[in-house]
Amino acid sequence: MVGIVGYGAKIPRHRIKVEEIAKTWGADAPSYKKGLQLTEKSVPAPDVDTVTLSVEAARYALKRAGISGTEIGAVYVGSESHPYAVKPSGTIVAEAIGAVKDCHCADYEFACKAGSEAMFTCLGLAKSGYVKYSLAIGGDTSQGAPGDALEYSAAAGSAAFIMGAENVVAEVLYTHSYMSDTPDFWRREHEHYPQHGGRFTGEPAYFEHITGATKAILQKSGMKPQDFQFAVFHQPNGKFPMRVGKMLGFTKEQIVTGWLVPVLGNTYSGASPLGLTAILDIAKPGDMIMMCSYGSGAGSDSFVWKVTDRIKEVQNLCPKTRPQLDEHKIYVDYGTYAKFRKKILKNK
Amino acid sequence: MFPSRTWRENPQRYRLEAVKCAKHNKVFFPPRRVSPGSLDGSSLKPYQLPNEGTIYTFTTIEVPPSQFKDSAPYVVGMIELTDGTKITCQVADCDPSTLKIGQKVKIEFRRVQTHGEHGVLSYGYKAVPAIQGVTTV
Numbered sequence: 001m002v003g004i005v006g007y008g009a010k011i012p013r014h015r016i017k018v019e020e021i022a023k024t025w026g027a028d029a030p031s032y033k034k035g036l037q038l039t040e041k042s043v044p045a046p047d048v049d050t051v052t053l054s055v056e057a058a059r060y061a062l063k064r065a066g067i068s069g070t071e072i073g074a075v076y077v078g079s080e081s082h083p084y085a086v087k088p089s090g091t092i093v094a095e096a097i098g099a100v101k102d103c104h105c106a107d108y109e110f111a112c113k114a115g116s117e118a119m120f121t122c123l124g125l126a127k128s129g130y131v132k133y134s135l136a137i138g139g140d141t142s143q144g145a146p147g148d149a150l151e152y153s154a155a156a157g158s159a160a161f162i163m164g165a166e167n168v169v170a171e172v173l174y175t176h177s178y179m180s181d182t183p184d185f186w187r188r189e190h191e192h193y194p195q196h197g198g199r200f201t202g203e204p205a206y207f208e209h210i211t212g213a214t215k216a217i218l219q220k221s222g223m224k225p226q227d228f229q230f231a232v233f234h235q236p237n238g239k240f241p242m243r244v245g246k247m248l249g250f251t252k253e254q255i256v257t258g259w260l261v262p263v264l265g266n267t268y269s270g271a272s273p274l275g276l277t278a279i280l281d282i283a284k285p286g287d288m289i290m291m292c293s294y295g296s297g298a299g300s301d302s303f304v305w306k307v308t309d310r311i312k313e314v315q316n317l318c319p320k321t322r323p324q325l326d327e328h329k330i331y332v333d334y335g336t337y338a339k340f341r342k343k344i345l346k347n348k
Numbered sequence: 349m350f351p352s353r354t355w356r357e358n359p360q361r362y363r364l365e366a367v368k369c370a371k372h373n374k375v376f377f378p379p380r381r382v383s384p385g386s387l388d389g390s391s392l393k394p395y396q397l398p399n400e401g402t403i404y405t406f407t408t409i410e411v412p413p414s415q416f417k418d419s420a421p422y423v424v425g426m427i428e429l430t431d432g433t434k435i436t437c438q439v440a441d442c443d444p445s446t447l448k449i450g451q452k453v454k455i456e457f458r459r460v461q462t463h464g465e466h467g468v469l470s471y472g473y474k475a476v477p478a479i480q481g482v483t484t485v
Binding site: 052095 | 358362440441471
């Protein structure tokens, strides 16, 4: 049996409300809240970045796995906001959790599906027996240009998963990847903020790839949407995952547990992985979970997970995902947010 | 700052690795190489500090050194960890006016210094209040 041995999530404490951003730009907050179906988003403080969030998530994953960092043989960090342009995030994470020095390590990038890329690779390593335990992380401190629609949703958070073949809490039964060259969202070298194709990010991009990957894995597994207790799809806003779920035959009840975006925002590479952690927090043995990521550029990775009896032993060992969203919150105004995100031009 | 300075201290800054003197049952952090009263370090064994504790005392820095000027005001505290060891570090994610001595904290991995726009990023430990609830700044 191969799958998730331990998992963890980390969400920063600071938040900004849609009204606060809309007030700054003279925009209509109710329209944005209705259009994006989100009310607030997480904000990373200046001392928080993809690496710090990933280290905390990884420490929780280790605790749930019941292993030490020295037992980790591979570390992969998927993000589009690695703190360095040249220097891996993974080495810092590995050093911080003690997974040094006999360890394979790499940073992944594939827009918002870099995290599920890392998960896919780690599952392969576990299945082949090449590495006993490997660590996959999806996390971001997402960028959104001032005044752009993305600014209302670009958020921060990280999810970590330890994959292995012993003491599994969620077995992977099937995977499927689906991709094409679709330029719906990009950021060129040396650009601070990403560009996007507006409505082009919808039908030919997000919906085409998520439906493609999910239909293929349903066919591969011979399963139907009704066979799953939970489903989580990439969540760039509140509307898209609910709509794509409905298109595929999933109900709101199946999606709502991992649907974090209304109060978290879009955590890019962390989006569907964080949704999976929220599901694992409350899942029961035998529950089936459909997961499908989406990364612009573009592609989707889908996974069918089956929760094992061991889940009950690990759920309460670390802070769960929903309580991190609902408690410990510190609301900031736009000025503080702009300072935190380095949106203010200063004299050198 | 030259990168070797922070690199050399990775074990203590990243993983709270201390040493404990087997002879005197005393914890040293940052780790020492020679135990006081001894001529060598043979009695010093690796020791992992816990990552929870309480605020022993603290002060608010209003006029910081230049590399921290964008963070002011910020709190530097002495944290008494659950094993009794005391460490000094920043207390992040807090309103200095509501912080209390004896308040429970958790030690988290954070950026400590950024060395301008081009320098190496220094990571390490900070305390954060282990409180629940919602505040506004």
